[in-house]
Amino acid sequence: MNGGPSEKEIVLTSHRLRGWALPAPGGGKESRGRVLVVGGGRTTPGGVLLAAEAALRAGAGKLQIATASSVAPGLALRIPESMTVGLPEDEEGELTPAGAETICELAEGCAAVVIGPGLGRVGVAGELLRRVVPDLDCTLVLDALGLAYLTSDPDGVAHLDGRCVLTPNPRELSRTLDVPESEVEADTPRRVADLARRTRAVVVSGAATSWIASPDGRLWRDESGTQGLGVSGSGDVKAGVIAGLLARGAEPAQAAAWATFAHGRAGERLAVRVGPTGFLARELLSEVPRVMAELSS
Numbered sequence: 001m002n003g004g005p006s007e008k009e010i011v012l013t014s015h016r017l018r019g020w021a022l023p024a025p026g027g028g029k030e031s032r033g034r035v036l037v038v039g040g041g042r043t044t045p046g047g048v049l050l051a052a053e054a055a056l057r058a059g060a061g062k063l064q065i066a067t068a069s070s071v072a073p074g075l076a077l078r079i080p081e082s083m084t085v086g087l088p089e090d091e092e093g094e095l096t097p098a099g100a101e102t103i104c105e106l107a108e109g110c111a112a113v114v115i116g117p118g119l120g121r122v123g124v125a126g127e128l129l130r131r132v133v134p135d136l137d138c139t140l141v142l143d144a145l146g147l148a149y150l151t152s153d154p155d156g157v158a159h160l161d162g163r164c165v166l167t168p169n170p171r172e173l174s175r176t177l178d179v180p181e182s183e184v185e186a187d188t189p190r191r192v193a194d195l196a197r198r199t200r201a202v203v204v205s206g207a208a209t210s211w212i213a214s215p216d217g218r219l220w221r222d223e224s225g226t227q228g229l230g231v232s233g234s235g236d237v238k239a240g241v242i243a244g245l246l247a248r249g250a251e252p253a254q255a256a257a258w259a260t261f262a263h264g265r266a267g268e269r270l271a272v273r274v275g276p277t278g279f280l281a282r283e284l285l286s287e288v289p290r291v292m293a294e295l296s297s
Contacts, residue, residue: 141166142166167205
């Protein structure tokens with residue numbers, strides 16, 4: 001069935017998105033919301049860098065980053081528009097659960113929080129999120145290893161009342177659902193919808209075709225993009241764009257749909273200029289505002 005028709009599915013197009021207009025961005029940074037990006041480590045700071053810049057490119061007004069202490073100063077210099085805070089790390093440079101209280105303090109007053117980009121160990125990620133997520137009261141994006149939290153606790157984001165977006169790749173989707181990856185590949189839309197129902201969150205996943213499912217049963221299909229988007233860091237960019245749109249006031253399914261389509265279109269634009277493969281995830285960042293402006297016109 002993967003990629004096939006469904007009575008419930010809605011195909012994303014530029015025309016459809018224009019009819020589902022995003023909230024107009026405010027004139028000041030406070031009106032466009034604050035985003036907190038949590039993740040990274042000594043060897044993987046890039047995921048946080050990409051997600052954080054993507055949030056600003058999508059229109060968020062203020063940015064906070066919480067990452068490993070050893071790389072926080074460098075990230076602060078790379079993104080001078082942010083407030084960057086160092087978190088405790090272990091001897092291998094991975095975040096530890098000891099940073100949970102600081103993360104919760106930083107999240108107060110945020111419109112959206114992204115957790116997951118660049119986290120390196122499943123067990124540590126799960127424990128950190130068990131100490132953070134139950135205390136959050138804002139819209140949450142869980143990306144990459146951030147989804148480890150839900151593997152053992154599918155109800156872990158239920159207290160957010162649908163204010164959550166999950167962005168697993170197919171392998172992470174199979175791990176979170178505890179089903180073979182072959183089953184995800186055979187029927188991705190069904191598995192995406194399963195996770196949305198189970199967690200009561202919006203879920204975005206897929207490969208050549210992306211699927212977005214909401215807990216109320218709505219399902220969107222997105223065919224935008226090129227094979228060049230299958231590159232390291234591409235998912236971090238998408239997660240950051242979702243967070244930026246949430247900060248601006250988009251509801252979770254809308255933010256996921258707009259970000260997925262814009263991410264795909266940005267890849268198409270780069271493919272024309274650079275070639276079908278060979279462009280880098282960081283090159284998507286400068287294309288996102290242009291694509292968003294075109295879609296909004």
